[in-house]
Amino acid sequence: MLTLWGRANSSNVMKVIWLLEELRLPYQRIDAGGAFGRTNTPEYRAMNPTGLVPTLQDGDFSLWESNAILRYICDAHAPGTPLWPQSPRVRANIDRWMEFHHTLVRPQGVIFFGLVRCSPEQRDMTAIAEAAKEAARYWAILDSVLAHNAYLAGDALSLADIVWGPNLHRWFFFAIERPEAPHLRAWYERLLQRPAYRQHVAVTPT
Ligand SMILES: N[C@@H](CCC(=O)N[C@@H](CS)C(=O)NCC(=O)O)C(=O)O
Structure with missing residues (x-):
């Protein structure tokens, strides 16, 4: 086990x-x-x-x-799972999205700690707004790719979606200024249709 x-x-x-x-x-x-x-x-x-x-x-x-x-x-x-296919190129495409997620961690962390873990008195709204601007640039890259794909690395759910999914929920949860990103939103709605995402990921951040 x-x-x-x-x-x-x-x-x-x-x-x-x-x-x-x-x-x-x-x-x-x-x-x-x-x-x-x-x-x-x-x-x-x-x-x-x-x-x-x-x-x-x-x-x-x-x-x-x-x-x-x-x-x-x-x-x-789960060898052979479509979440992590064997084909080197298909896998590499998923893998690069998993790596690219590292760029989001810092700015998204500033927003999360500022809005969720800090008291309103401790909150640095300037730092949060700057981090939101930086994070929005990364989310915009995903939005442009999701204009052509149902999921981040193609037509099927993969580890790429699983890596970005928790921060995706937080991005839409936070009360911050967010540029329009219709394809990103549609992807989020798609993930919300999955029971495991709804139950374990799309929860109130604490
Ligand atoms: N790069 C590591 C980061 C792990 C990490 O930062 N974990 C945080 C929670 S998201 C943590 O352990 N924080 C301290 C704690 O929970 O005590 C990974 O992806 O596993």
Whole structure:
């Protein structure tokens, strides 16, 4: 049985939960990180020296870094899944979107921590507005691609969508100025039709 360590409100943990649910793989999840702690113990650090979440345990093998975990789950437990196809070019197309997501993490993090984790008195609205402008530039790139594709890497759901999905929900959730992005919105609506996305990802950010 796979064991996933990590609190369910972490966007990086959400990716893994969403994938496990899409694949209908049995797993147990142990709350860790944030208020749950558990990540500073020697046992946890032996599995994951970064002390961050998520961590996946598969028997005597443990793995950290959410995107690496996604790829491993598909390769080890769902070979041939359309979420992570074998063809090198199809896979590389998905993979580049997974990598490109790293550019969004900083600006989207500024918005998230500013609006969700900070009290109104601590909030730096100038920094949030600047981060929103930067994030909007990345979301606009996705919007232009989604004008031609139902999903980020083509006609079918893939790991690319799973990596961007948690921040996509937050992007539309935040009370910020957002340029129109009709294809991005349509993609979000499409993902919302998936029970696992609705239940585990499209939740109130905390
Ligand atoms: N690049 C790492 C980032 C992991 C990360 O930053 N995790 C955050 C939650 S999203 C974390 O562990 N924060 C500290 C905590 O929850 O205690 C990954 O994708 O797994």
